[in-house]
Amino acid sequence: MQIATADSWHETRTGSGGITYIGEPHTLEFCRCNIWRVKGGDADLLEEGDIVDLSDRHFPVLHIPGHSPGSISLREQETGIFFSGDAVYDGTRIDGDYPGYMAEDITSTERLLELPVRIAHRSRHPSYDSDRHGEAIRAWLDERARS
Structure with a gap:
């Protein structure tokens, strides 16, 4: 049995387009949130009058x-x-x-x-x-x- 530590409770896989999958292999399946993170592009700050x-x-x-x-x-x-x-x-x-x-x-x-x-x-x-x-x-x- 593998024990999850603070450094190993999740796994990440980076795909194309800057999409990163953050999985939780050491968590019971029905409790997982398995997150997808999409890195956004550069953005301009909005200012008055824009x-x-x-x-x-x-x-x-x-x-x-x-x-x-x-x-x-x-x-x-x-x-x-x-x-x-x-x-x-x-x-x-x-x-x-x-x-x-x-x-x-x-x-x-x-x-x-x-x-x-x-x-x-x-x-x-x-x-x-x-x-x-x-x-x-x-x-x-x-x-x-x-x-």
Whole structure:
């Protein structure tokens, strides 16, 4: 019987295209997660004003620091479709925890309140319309003003 150590609990095989298979031969089969890792290509960082171009759709990048320093949102001007990322919640919101985040978060959130939005798609929550979008933002800003 082979005993798995910290250095030998897994095996890796690298295939074409930078794909690496990480297997767990010493784990019972029904407990294995056997992971495939695909190495991505080089990427450019998105900045305020960049355009995410999907050929028939164009989403300008909005730098919305607050929840995290590099947070972004995307809004298609023609349709008012808005992807908020973690910038907007409907209910309890997880605030950032880096130095100076609250002032940036409030400024960013106030900026989002001014954007014409028809429908908002949020990171892990159901989408909602412009009325609920404004209500959620105002509720969070009011809560911050009281604290």
